Amino acid sequence: MVLLGKVALGIAGTALAGIGLICSEGMIEVNVVEKQPEAHHVYVLAPAMLLPITMHFIPSRNLGRAAAEVKPWIPTIRAALEQLRAGEDVTLVEVREPGQHVLVTKTGGSVVVDVTDEDEIVHVSAPIRAIESTVEQVAAASPETQD
Amino acid sequence: MRKGIRAIGVSCLLALTMGNLAVTAMAAPAPAERYLHVKVDDASKGESVNVNVPLAMAQAILPTINKGTLHNGHVTIGDTDFNGVDVRALLDAIRTAPDNEFVTVKEKDQDVRVAKSNGNLIVHVLDKSKDGEKVDVTIPMKVVDALFSTVKDNQLDVAAAIRALSDAGDAVLVTVQDATEHVRIWIDSHSSSE
Numbered sequence: 001m002v003l004l005g006k007v008a009l010g011i012a013g014t015a016l017a018g019i020g021l022i023c024s025e026g027m028i029e030v031n032v033v034e035k036q037p038e039a040h041h042v043y044v045l046a047p048a049m050l051l052p053i054t055m056h057f058i059p060s061r062n063l064g065r066a067a068a069e070v071k072p073w074i075p076t077i078r079a080a081l082e083q084l085r086a087g088e089d090v091t092l093v094e095v096r097e098p099g100q101h102v103l104v105t106k107t108g109g110s111v112v113v114d115v116t117d118e119d120e121i122v123h124v125s126a127p128i129r130a131i132e133s134t135v136e137q138v139a140a141a142s143p144e145t146q147d
Numbered sequence: 148m149r150k151g152i153r154a155i156g157v158s159c160l161l162a163l164t165m166g167n168l169a170v171t172a173m174a175a176p177a178p179a180e181r182y183l184h185v186k187v188d189d190a191s192k193g194e195s196v197n198v199n200v201p202l203a204m205a206q207a208i209l210p211t212i213n214k215g216t217l218h219n220g221h222v223t224i225g226d227t228d229f230n231g232v233d234v235r236a237l238l239d240a241i242r243t244a245p246d247n248e249f250v251t252v253k254e255k256d257q258d259v260r261v262a263k264s265n266g267n268l269i270v271h272v273l274d275k276s277k278d279g280e281k282v283d284v285t286i287p288m289k290v291v292d293a294l295f296s297t298v299k300d301n302q303l304d305v306a307a308a309i310r311a312l313s314d315a316g317d318a319v320l321v322t323v324q325d326a327t328e329h330v331r332i333w334i335d336s337h338s339s340s341e
Contacts, residue, residue: 075211083204088180090338094197 025049026109026127033121041145048130063141073140078132085109087127150316179336181313186340191327198341202313209306220306221297235295241268242288263288278324285317 001105025048032042060067070077085105100117111131115122181202188195209220216223241249241263250261258273267285274280293311297304312334323330 067241072214075210079207079211080204083201087201087203088338090182090201091197091199091340093199094195094340096193098193098197 003119022047022049025129027125028130029125031121031123035119035121037136039111048127051126051130052133052137055134058141060141062140067138067141070135070140074135081128081132081135084111085132156203176276180338181334181336182338183312184331184335184337184340186278186331188329188330189327190329199338199340201338202309202334206306206313209309217305221299222303222305223299224301224303233299238291238295242292249324274325276311278325280323283319283322285318285320289315 010029028044028048028051030042030045031046032040034040037045046131052095055063087106089105089107091103093102094103101115103114104110105112105114106128107125109129112125113122167222167305170278183200183202183205185198185200186195209217213219215331222325244263246264248262250259256275258271258275260269260330262269262271266288268288268291270282270284272280272282274282290311293307294303294305296307315334316335319331319333321330321332
């Protein structure tokens, strides 16, 4: 009985540590609310660490074009994200039009995009570290890199 | 006994180090982050666009961009863009001159004024036509100097200008106002344009 308890405690501890590790990079949040009569609501909350891990499983041939396009801009993206991560919270872009509002902010360690228009409300939040890792992996999938 | 004295010595050293660190931290607070703000309001369409760029970010990004005429923070300008005018000599003359109005043009449909005042280069354009566009540009001379600080004649050092802007105080750089639109570009230490 005591042994069973120890095993259970071990499994629970490992699971908890695993969850902690997976969530350590923060969470990606996507929330889409449609305003139409048959309103749909999509809400996804996923550990940010899963994003770069998922990128490993995408065949590099499928990323080829995106990788080739993003590669020349990698130093720029890297510099921007680095500065963004180190800097204060800031509203980067805000656009207001009749019936539409777009807001791009840096909040905490995340980039947050909020779009509100007549049809839907969209909220996307992604940790900067996860964006950095993902961009690096897309760049690494470039055909030049693989040669 | 010896161990006790050694322990006291180590403790004192530790306390001194911590004290020093604390004093250093208190004496040198992190400089406030500077932002370049662009705000465009179109009253006729009810539209507004606000862009706030941390200057540190702009400084870090610019040297990494190598596309078109922009390379390593320098913009290459064709000779035709200056129409044969020696801009460096012109700016040097302005820099060394006392505060003054250099150009004043008054026409039927347009007024133009170029002046130097309190270390700023000021350009004022008033279009008297139907839209009544009014443009005011105030650029610190230090920024203008930095812009033309490159060795090559046909290059502008945008990265150096951004660095000079970071060191300049809060300032409204450009305002453009016409019948419906209002554009404002300024720098300060606020992370939002409100």
